[in-house]
Structure formats: structure tokens, C-alpha cells
Amino acid sequence: MSQTVTEAPATTEPRGGKAALSEGKKAERRLGLLLCAPAAIVMLAVTGYPIAYSIWLSLQRYDLRFPAERQFVGLDNYVAVLSNSYWWTAFGTTMFLTVVSVAIELVLGMALALIMHRTLVGRGLVRTVTLVPYGIVTVVAAFSWFYAWTPETGYLANALAGDGAPLTEQWPSLWIIILAEVWKTTPFMALLLMAGLALVPDDLLKAASMDGANAWQRFTKVMVPVMKPAILVALLFRTLDAFRIFDNIFVLTKGANDTSSVSMQTYNNLIKGLNLGIGSTMSVLIFITVALIAFVFIKVFGTAAPGSDQGGKR
Amino acid sequence: MAVTTGRKARWALIDVVVVVYALFPVLWIASLSFKTKETLADGNFIPREWTLQNYADIFATNEFIRPLINSLGIATIATLIAVVLGMMAAYAIARLDFPGKKALIGVSLLIAMFPQISLVTPLFNIESALGLFDTWPGLILPYITFALPLAIYTLSAFFREIPWELEKAAKMDGATPGQAFWRVIAPLAAPGVFTTAILVFIFCWNDFVFAISLTSTEASRTVPAALSFFTGTSQFEDPTGTISAAAVVITVPIVLFVLFFQRRIVAGLTSGAVKG
Amino acid sequence: MAEIVLDKVTKRYPDGALAVSDMDIEIADGEFVILVGPSGCGKSTALNMIAGLEDISSGELRIDGQRANEKAPKDRDIAMVFQSYALYPHMSVRENMAFPLRLAKVDDATVKQKVEEAAEILDLTQHLDRRPSNLSGGQRQRVAMGRAIVRSPKAFLMDEPLSNLDAKLRGQMRTSVSKLQKQLGTTTVYVTHDQTEAMTLGDRVVVLRGGIVQQIGSPQFLYDHPANLFVAGFIGSPSMNFVPATLEEGVLKSPLGTITLTDRVRRLAEAADAPREVVAGIRPEHFEDAALVEETHRASGATFTAPVDVLESMGAEKYAYFTVEEELATTAELQELAADAGATDVPGGGSTIVTRLSASSEAREGQQLQVWFDADRIQLFDPSSGRNLTYSG
Structure with missing residues (x-):
């Protein structure tokens, strides 16, 4: 058996410049480009x-x-x-709807995420039911709210709005739009946040309670900081999505009474105008x-x- | 630590609140769809007189059947194409090394966040010029485009979870890259592909902006767009009942998906968003 | 069966990082070679280059005398066992083991026969129809081995195949891997960071550090004649003690006292042109409780007296730990070894000497103990280059 000792060379010069890619590597590059091409072409063309x-x-x-x-x-x-003042009104409305609905969604979504994550009974049921608003066609949900707030037909209008017709006034309309938007998208927010919650190690929470943190402190000092990336991603997704709000407004008010969003304005100028x-x-x-x-x-x-x-x- | 009945009861109560929150509007529109014309405006949550007349009405006219066929056809075709293209791209992104990968991820991210309405104007004009306006392909194309980022993210997250060493092992066992994909990766990816298909289908089924902007007749109008045109047509004097019935009909498949594939949908929705 | 030759094989990543540098190894037909080193030393990269899973930047890989650099993994006829086992979760044990044969389009009868043979060897016969997820860690490991052996490849590559097992099972599997390899006589390259595996399994061991081969040789040879500080510190458990020392005319002054070198050591050091400042290395097993050393033997060594910090009684032997006042020798190599062992900073300051004493020693924690060590087994190293000044290979 040969025994060899190698003196450790301090540095070695690379030999012969760039090495040719082996067959495997070349095939991999080709395959990669080939596989991505159709998706890339469609996306770029459209x-x-x-x-x-x-x-x-x-x-x-x-x-x-x-x-x-x-x-x-x-x-x-x-x-x-x-x-044009119409544009700025629509812009202001859109911003208002976006900020308010995303803020409410964050709070409700966090609560819902905690419920889905921690509930002791009926976890499967809660998760399934929560997905219903996510899955339902926005227009369908919008019609449901529309009828609910239409005087006489609607139980909500009858019960809460007295004689008025809330969808014919600006502020009540805006709040109903927010309600519809929040109802529909909170589950999505909650699911993203729940994925973040799953990343908070149980041991960390146990350690925090051993250190004397109460439930609220555990939430604000441990969970939220650890979840911060997930929260930001959820907020980014939802903010961009909320800014394109269209379906709910289209069904609920058709943009009347200064409830139009920028997407509605664009649509009106294009398809109607x-x-x-x-x-x-x-x-x-x-x-x-x-x-x-x-x-x-x-x-x-x-x-x-x-x-x-x-x-x-x- | 034993869970006390008191805590269970408290959670059960919270669960009930969530269930009511989630199902309230759905039950309300279902209730409307079962009301007779006479009781439609009574504002009762539970119908006092039940009828299936509204369902009979919508299925008696092309105004609903045609859009339903359009919706099913367009969403199915767009889902199939988007999932196949997305699968190819996601596999490449998750597994292979090639130039331009980052650019592709960037572009699809951009599209995922893109306001659809911004595309409506140029697409309207381009499709009019190409004769695609108010046709199935005219909707399928934008649906594929906007579904692709969703499909690519979800699928590449699933693909990444498949241990990379399995593919190496397959290569060492004598497989070509193609064999490694079809015999090892594809079977493992099937659940992810299925989940993605559900999510993409829901997206296409749900769309309203494109449906209302890029169609003008029953040739390609989908149900969400058609619903908003039920109002004021001569066929239905008071469209509330029929709109509700139609709404329930297009909600049923989604509710079924959700019931059967809850776990998968949750996994799919959360996979791309958070680094595991 | 095959011989594998790495001829100045180098792996340089696109960002310029050098993972493996000028690796020269000749692996004979049927030989069991271990690549060992701390994490990041390039051992897995080297294995992947032999497998064809990573490109070779320069140099040549020859399998059976034929250049294999450009061959795809499937054309190299080499089987690999992965650290994670990489069993296909959607296939049964039988299907997992049959997979390479099916890809090679072997007929059904032969597949069945070969799989059953392999299952027999590995004691997996009753598990053939189960899924990997229903198997224990040890069983999974055996399935991974089975998948490698069914097609009688030219060589086996094993990438830390035992590191996911618990300590006891690892010991058992180590023995069976060794037996299996001898039984099959197939050329095997085995990567590990565990020096015990390196010592017990291989015909020859290749010690790697920072992508550079430090030394190649039989386990015993590396233990007796390490080429440098790194190999000396890496091979052996517990590892060699290192103390700074000054060498003057055959007399070594160290924190362990003044030692007169034996003629053998002295000649070697002179031949190597040893500097004045050196690092002296003594293995724990070359210490003994002075009370247990016969008078006649004592003269061949030196003694020191110090309080015992910690005493670990292992039954068959005792480990006594002492603290030396002065700082122990630190060089880049030693720091890397320490970092790999996860012991970068031991609180308390000072430095610890580990000694292995006979079980009959009456050493007690906290009490002074006179310790003898064998002066002939002292190894001297150059603190700047790490070279072994007493190397006698």
C-alpha cells in the first residue's frame, strides 16, 4: 500500500482557463430555457x-x-x-378604501389566524369554512351584500338603516364596500398570517412565558417580530390587490355618489366612453x-x- | 395538561362566530334564491315560502346557460394550459440552473402584482384588431397570463419541497433528466399540481374585470359578467331571484372544492408566500 | 469493478471559490477509500465530481483508464448512497431497489431475482413491500445500500451514509458496511467527517482541508505519522494535545516541564531543521498515572504534577483533564479543528490537557496527580507551516 504525503500548496493557479461545460450541464441549461420559454413568451406577449x-x-x-x-x-x-377632479376623487376613494380595508383585514386576519392555529375544537371545520369567502366569486358576494342593504329586500337595510337607502349615499356606500371587501379577503390574509404563525416555534413561546410574559406580551414581543416577514408579505399582496378594487364597487354602487375607484374610472372611460x-x-x-x-x-x-x-x- | 370543558366551550363559541361570519352572505343569497316573487322583498332571512322557480327560470334561458358553458370551458382550458406551462417553468426554476432565471422570476412577480385594469385598454384595442375580442381565446389568453405567476410560485414551492437528492439519486441510478422528471419528480409533485389547478381554476372562475371588458355578447361572456347584465333585461322583470339562483349555481362548485380539498388549498395558498 | 483515478482534479465555482484543488488520488480496484475532513473541506464536492453530479473545472477523472469528465452520471455505472438515503417515497422497498435495473431495461425475472438477492444480503426480505416512510432509520439506510448493490456497479460512492443514525446503530451499520464491501469487493469511496468511521472502515484515508489533500495513507499510518498539525489533530479521539514549546539542543521546554528528547525524536527534528519555537503534540493515550509506571520504564519519559480538574471514569479507562497555565498552541489549523468540533471558546481561560489513564489509577478530582508521558511519542510541529518536524514515513 502506498503511503504518500502531500505538501500543502498555498495557492494553486487555475489550469487552462475556462473549462468546457460537461454534457450534463449543457443539457441542464438547454432544458431550463426550453421549459421556461412557453410561459415566458405567453406572459410577455400578453x-x-x-x-x-x-x-x-x-x-x-x-x-x-x-x-x-x-x-x-x-x-x-x-x-x-x-x-380633473373626478380622477382625484376616485384616487382618494381608492386610497381610502385600500388603507381602511387592509387595516381592518390585518386585525381580523390576525385574529382569524390565531383562531385557526390554536383552536381546540373543530379546527378542520373552521379552516374549511374560512375558505368559503376566498373561493366565492366576488360578484356573487357583492350581490349578496347589495341585496342585504337594499331597502325592503334586505334584512340588514331593514334592521340597521331604518328608512334610508344606504347604497345611495356616499359614506354608507363606502363602508358597505369596505365590509364586502373585508369579508371576501380576510381569509386570504388570515391564511398567509397563519403560515407565518406556524414558523413561530412553540418553544419560543414557552420560553417567553417562563420568562414571565403574559399572553399579550407573548403576542407583541415574540410572535409579531418573528412573523414580521410574513405580515409584510401579506400586507404587500393585499394592498396591491385592494388598490385594483373593481368588482365590489361595480355591483354595489356602479361608482355613483363619488364611490368610484380608479379602476372604475378607467373602465368607464374605456368601455363606456x-x-x-x-x-x-x-x-x-x-x-x-x-x-x-x-x-x-x-x-x-x-x-x-x-x-x-x-x-x-x- | 387536561383541556378543561370550559376552555373547549370558549373555543367552540369563537368557532361559531367564525362560521357565522364566513357563511352569512352565502346563506343569505341562497335564501333569496329560494324565495317566491311575492316574498322576495319581505326582508326575512329564512324564506317564508320556498320555491325552485328561480332555478327553473335561469335554466330555461340561454342568458344563463350560455355564460355557464363559457365560464366552465374558458376556466377549464385556461387552467389546463396555465398548469402545464407553469409546471414546466416551475420545475426549471426549482431544479435547474440556467441563465435568465432571475429575470423570469422578476417578470412573473411583476405580473402577479399588476393592476389588471391597466391591461384592459390595450388588450381591448389589440383584441379588436386581431378579431379576438368577445371570443374564448380572447379571455383564455389573459387568464393564462395572470394565472401563470400564481401557478409558477405555488408549483415551484411544491417542487422545492421534493428533496433534491432524489433527483441526484435517480441520475445515479441511471436515469436521464427526462426519466428523472417523469418517474421520480412528477409522481411526487402530483398533489401540488392538483392544488395549483384548483387555485388557478378559482382565479379564472372569479375574474370579472376581463370578463366584462373583453366580451360583449353571449358568445364568450362568463357568468360573473352575465350576472351584472341580468339587471334590467326584459326577460326578467325583477332579476333579484334569478341573479341569486345563478349566484348559487356558480358558488356550488367552489364550495365543493373547498370542502373536499381544504387542506390542499391552504397548503397551496401559503406555500409561495412564506419561506419555510 | 474499477479503478478510479483523480488527476489534478480541481473544482472552482463561478464566484471564484476553490472547493477542491489539484486533487490526486489513485483508487485501486476493490479498494475502500475514505475522504475525511471538517465540513466545507471539499470532500462532498470531490465525491459529486466522481459521481458526475458536479462538473470538474480542470484536471481529469479516469474510471478504468478512460476519461470520464464529460460522462453523464447514468453513463458512469457508479452507484451512490446519500446521507438522506434519497429513497423514492412513492415506491415500495422492492420498487426502490428495482429502479436502477428497470432504467437499465433488465428483464422482469432478473430484476426480481437480483432484488431478492440483495434483500437477502441486507436482511430486508420481509420489508420488500413496505413504503420507505414505514421503515426505521436503519432499515431505510439498508434499502439505500440495497439500491446501490442490485446492479453490481463499478463503484460505490457513499456520502456520509451513517450520519443520520443514532450512535448505537451507527456502530452496528459501520460493521455491516465494512463486511458488505469486503464481501462484494467493489471499489468504494466513502465520505465522512467522523474520524472514527475513517479509522475503522477504510483501507486508506484521504484527509482534506480547504479543498487540499493533506495526507493519504492507511488509518494506522496517519495516526502514527501525521504529516502536519491538521492531520495530527483530526485523527485520533480524543484528539492530540498541543502545547507551545521551545527546542534547544535536544531539550524541550514546555508548560508540561522540561523534557529531554529521545535520540530518535531528536535526530528527526534535526534532520527537519526544526526552528526554536515549536508546537509539541502528545496523544492522550501516551500519558499514564506515574504511580502505575514501572521504574525501569519511567526514564524513557517525563513527568509533571498538576491538580486534576475533571475525571471521567469510562470503566475500562479514565480520562483526567488538567489545566495548563499558559495559553495552548494556536494556529490556523488548530482553530479550524476546534471550530469544527464546536469548541471555539471554552469558558474558564487557560487550556486543557486530556490524558488517558489506566482504570486502576487512583486519581481524584481536585487532587494533585503526578502524570508520566512517553517522551519518545512526542511529535513536534512547525507553528508557521504546521509541518510535522518528526515525520518518519
Whole structure:
């Protein structure tokens, strides 16, 4: 048997520059690209081109009712939209709805998550039932609320609103929209938060109680900090989603009485007004706002963009 | 530590509150759908006179049957395509090393957060030009696009949970990459694929923005869009009962999904969002 | 059966990190070779390169004299046992073991026969139709072995196959792995960070550190003649004690007293051109309770007296721990070893000397004890390069 001793060389120069990729590696790259190509092509074709096209349209006067007057107008559309009080009302309404409903959802969602996580009886039942609002078509739920708050037909209107018709007044309408939105999306929030709760080790909570923390302190000092990434992701998802609110408003008020959201405004300009130039301008503005919200969440709060982790790669 | 009856009772009470919260609007619209025309406006939560007339009405007219067929067809086709494409991409993202991977993740993230309404204007125009407006493909395409990020995230989270060493082991056992995928990874991924399909289907089934903007007739209008047009048509003098019946009909499949696949849906919804 | 040759094999990652550097190993047909080293030393990377699961950046891998760098894993005819076992959860034990044969399109009768043979060898016959999830850790491990042996590959690669088992089972499985390998006579490369496995299993051991081969040799040879501080510290359990010392004309001044070197050690040190400052290494088993050493024997060693800090009685032997006032020798190698053992900073300051005494020693905790050690077994190391100055291979 040979006994060898190797003097440890301090550094070794790489030999022969770049090594050719082996067959396996090349095949892996090819396969990777091949597998992703269809998904990437579809996504880019249906979003990339239209986005570019919509920016182009937003710089034109283009009304389908008067196609002959189509012309390049630069930023005129933006000036028109941004100096329009309807736009700002809709923008304010959207922001209000987003902030209030997401805030309520966070509180309720956290409560629901804790219930689903900790309940001693009927855990399966609670989890199943909670998914119902998530699964139900938004329009269906919106109709349910609509009828509930319609005078005479609706038990809620009859019971709570007296003689008035809440869906014909601005503030009651807004609160009903928030109610519908919160009901529908709290379960989703709760599920995301529950996944975060599952990451809080039981031992940590036990240790905290041994250290003398009461239930509220355990929640605020241990659970919430550990769950922070999950909370931020849930908030990011829901904020961006809430900002696109459309279905509920469409059914509940059709945007009457200053309850219109920016998405409603865009829809009205496009489908009802057939004004592609203004519609596109609004689209671009919504897109910019959403990008800003995402930017604030990711850069300022340090939300981990979902899917960005490469943890499971190798 | 024995759980006291008192604590159990308290939890049971909380559970009841949650159940009522979640089911209230659903039961209400179901109740409306069973009311007769005469009692429709009585504001009672439980119908005083029960009838199936509203269901008979909606199934007697194309105004509901046609959108129902559209909804089923469009959602099913979009789900199939999105899951197949998503599966390929998610496998590549979770398992393979190739250039442009980060870009793909970035793009799909962008789309997941994208306000759909921003696409409605250009898509409306493009589809009109291409003759896709108010057709099945006209809806299927955007559905696939917006379902793909969901599918890719959920699936790649599932794929990541499959131990990477299994694939190495398969290679060492003499499998080609293709064999490693079909004989080892695919069987293990099946539950994840199924879950993803449910989530994507719910997404397509639920959509309203595209359905109402990119359709104009019964040729491709889906139920959510059609529901909002029930109002004011001459066929139904008072559409409340029929809208409710239609709403119940399209809610049933979702409730069934939820009942049977609760565990999987929860796993699917939470998989992509939190790093495990 | 095959011989495997690594010829200046290097793995450099795209970010420039060097995982394995110029590895030269010749593994003879039927040989059992262990790659051992602390985590991150490149042993798993080396194994994956032999398997074909990672690319070789430069150098050549030859299996049976043929260049194999570019071959896909499936074309190398090598079987691998993974740390996590990597059993296919959706297949029964039988299907798991049959999988490589099915991929090779072996006919059903042969598959059945070979699987049953392997199950017989591994005592898995009654578990063949169970799923991996219903098996114990040891059974899973055996299934993983079974999947490797059914197709009689050219070589086995094992990546820490026993590290997920509890201590007792690990001991049993170690013996059966060794028996199995001898029975089959198949070339085996075995990766571990456990020096006990390295000592007991292999024909030869390759010690790795930072991607560089430190020494290759039989376990006993590495134990007796470590090439450097790192190997000396890594091989042997408990590990060798190291103290700083000064060497002047054959006399060693150390925290353990002044020691006159034996002629043998002295000649070796002179031949190696030893510097004045050295690190002296003594294995725990080369100490003894001075009261138990015969007078005639005493002269060949030296003694020191110190209070016993901790005494561990193992039944067959006793371990006595002493604290030395001065700092113990620290070099990069020793720090790495300490970090690997998870003992970077032991509270209390000072430094601990571990000694192994006979069970009949009357040492007591807290009491002074005179300890003798064998001066001929002292090894001297160069503190800057780590080189063994008393190497006599």
C-alpha cells in the first residue's frame, strides 16, 4: 500500500482557463430555457406588448367615437387626467378604501389566524369554512351584500338603516364596500398570517412565558417580530390587490355618489366612453402608483419579494 | 395538561362566530334564491315560502346557460394550459440552473402584482384588431397570463419541497433528466399540481374585470359578467331571484372544492408566500 | 469493478471559490477509500465530481483508464448512497431497489431475482413491500445500500451514509458496511467527517482541508505519522494535545516541564531543521498515572504534577483533564479543528490537557496527580507551516 504525503500548496493557479461545460450541464441549461420559454413568451406577449402599447396610446388623442381626430398629443392626456377632479376623487376613494380595508383585514386576519392555529375544537371545520369567502366569486358576494342593504329586500337595510337607502349615499356606500371587501379577503390574509404563525416555534413561546410574559406580551414581543416577514408579505399582496378594487364597487354602487375607484374610472372611460387615450393614461397612472406602493414595501419596509429566495435551489 | 370543558366551550363559541361570519352572505343569497316573487322583498332571512322557480327560470334561458358553458370551458382550458406551462417553468426554476432565471422570476412577480385594469385598454384595442375580442381565446389568453405567476410560485414551492437528492439519486441510478422528471419528480409533485389547478381554476372562475371588458355578447361572456347584465333585461322583470339562483349555481362548485380539498388549498395558498 | 483515478482534479465555482484543488488520488480496484475532513473541506464536492453530479473545472477523472469528465452520471455505472438515503417515497422497498435495473431495461425475472438477492444480503426480505416512510432509520439506510448493490456497479460512492443514525446503530451499520464491501469487493469511496468511521472502515484515508489533500495513507499510518498539525489533530479521539514549546539542543521546554528528547525524536527534528519555537503534540493515550509506571520504564519519559480538574471514569479507562497555565498552541489549523468540533471558546481561560489513564489509577478530582508521558511519542510541529518536524514515513 502506498503511503504518500502531500505538501500543502498555498495557492494553486487555475489550469487552462475556462473549462468546457460537461454534457450534463449543457443539457441542464438547454432544458431550463426550453421549459421556461412557453410561459415566458405567453406572459410577455400578453403583458409586455400591451404595456408598451398603452404607454404609446396614452400619448395620443384617441377616441373611438371620433377616430379621425386621432393624433399625437404628448403629455396632454396626463395633464387632462391629473387636473380633473373626478380622477382625484376616485384616487382618494381608492386610497381610502385600500388603507381602511387592509387595516381592518390585518386585525381580523390576525385574529382569524390565531383562531385557526390554536383552536381546540373543530379546527378542520373552521379552516374549511374560512375558505368559503376566498373561493366565492366576488360578484356573487357583492350581490349578496347589495341585496342585504337594499331597502325592503334586505334584512340588514331593514334592521340597521331604518328608512334610508344606504347604497345611495356616499359614506354608507363606502363602508358597505369596505365590509364586502373585508369579508371576501380576510381569509386570504388570515391564511398567509397563519403560515407565518406556524414558523413561530412553540418553544419560543414557552420560553417567553417562563420568562414571565403574559399572553399579550407573548403576542407583541415574540410572535409579531418573528412573523414580521410574513405580515409584510401579506400586507404587500393585499394592498396591491385592494388598490385594483373593481368588482365590489361595480355591483354595489356602479361608482355613483363619488364611490368610484380608479379602476372604475378607467373602465368607464374605456368601455363606456370608448376614449382609448384617456383610458390608457389612467392605466399608466395606476401602474405607476402600484409600482410605487410595491417599491415602498420592498425598499422601505424590507419586504422580501416572494419567490425571490433562492434557498431551495441547491 | 387536561383541556378543561370550559376552555373547549370558549373555543367552540369563537368557532361559531367564525362560521357565522364566513357563511352569512352565502346563506343569505341562497335564501333569496329560494324565495317566491311575492316574498322576495319581505326582508326575512329564512324564506317564508320556498320555491325552485328561480332555478327553473335561469335554466330555461340561454342568458344563463350560455355564460355557464363559457365560464366552465374558458376556466377549464385556461387552467389546463396555465398548469402545464407553469409546471414546466416551475420545475426549471426549482431544479435547474440556467441563465435568465432571475429575470423570469422578476417578470412573473411583476405580473402577479399588476393592476389588471391597466391591461384592459390595450388588450381591448389589440383584441379588436386581431378579431379576438368577445371570443374564448380572447379571455383564455389573459387568464393564462395572470394565472401563470400564481401557478409558477405555488408549483415551484411544491417542487422545492421534493428533496433534491432524489433527483441526484435517480441520475445515479441511471436515469436521464427526462426519466428523472417523469418517474421520480412528477409522481411526487402530483398533489401540488392538483392544488395549483384548483387555485388557478378559482382565479379564472372569479375574474370579472376581463370578463366584462373583453366580451360583449353571449358568445364568450362568463357568468360573473352575465350576472351584472341580468339587471334590467326584459326577460326578467325583477332579476333579484334569478341573479341569486345563478349566484348559487356558480358558488356550488367552489364550495365543493373547498370542502373536499381544504387542506390542499391552504397548503397551496401559503406555500409561495412564506419561506419555510 | 474499477479503478478510479483523480488527476489534478480541481473544482472552482463561478464566484471564484476553490472547493477542491489539484486533487490526486489513485483508487485501486476493490479498494475502500475514505475522504475525511471538517465540513466545507471539499470532500462532498470531490465525491459529486466522481459521481458526475458536479462538473470538474480542470484536471481529469479516469474510471478504468478512460476519461470520464464529460460522462453523464447514468453513463458512469457508479452507484451512490446519500446521507438522506434519497429513497423514492412513492415506491415500495422492492420498487426502490428495482429502479436502477428497470432504467437499465433488465428483464422482469432478473430484476426480481437480483432484488431478492440483495434483500437477502441486507436482511430486508420481509420489508420488500413496505413504503420507505414505514421503515426505521436503519432499515431505510439498508434499502439505500440495497439500491446501490442490485446492479453490481463499478463503484460505490457513499456520502456520509451513517450520519443520520443514532450512535448505537451507527456502530452496528459501520460493521455491516465494512463486511458488505469486503464481501462484494467493489471499489468504494466513502465520505465522512467522523474520524472514527475513517479509522475503522477504510483501507486508506484521504484527509482534506480547504479543498487540499493533506495526507493519504492507511488509518494506522496517519495516526502514527501525521504529516502536519491538521492531520495530527483530526485523527485520533480524543484528539492530540498541543502545547507551545521551545527546542534547544535536544531539550524541550514546555508548560508540561522540561523534557529531554529521545535520540530518535531528536535526530528527526534535526534532520527537519526544526526552528526554536515549536508546537509539541502528545496523544492522550501516551500519558499514564506515574504511580502505575514501572521504574525501569519511567526514564524513557517525563513527568509533571498538576491538580486534576475533571475525571471521567469510562470503566475500562479514565480520562483526567488538567489545566495548563499558559495559553495552548494556536494556529490556523488548530482553530479550524476546534471550530469544527464546536469548541471555539471554552469558558474558564487557560487550556486543557486530556490524558488517558489506566482504570486502576487512583486519581481524584481536585487532587494533585503526578502524570508520566512517553517522551519518545512526542511529535513536534512547525507553528508557521504546521509541518510535522518528526515525520518518519
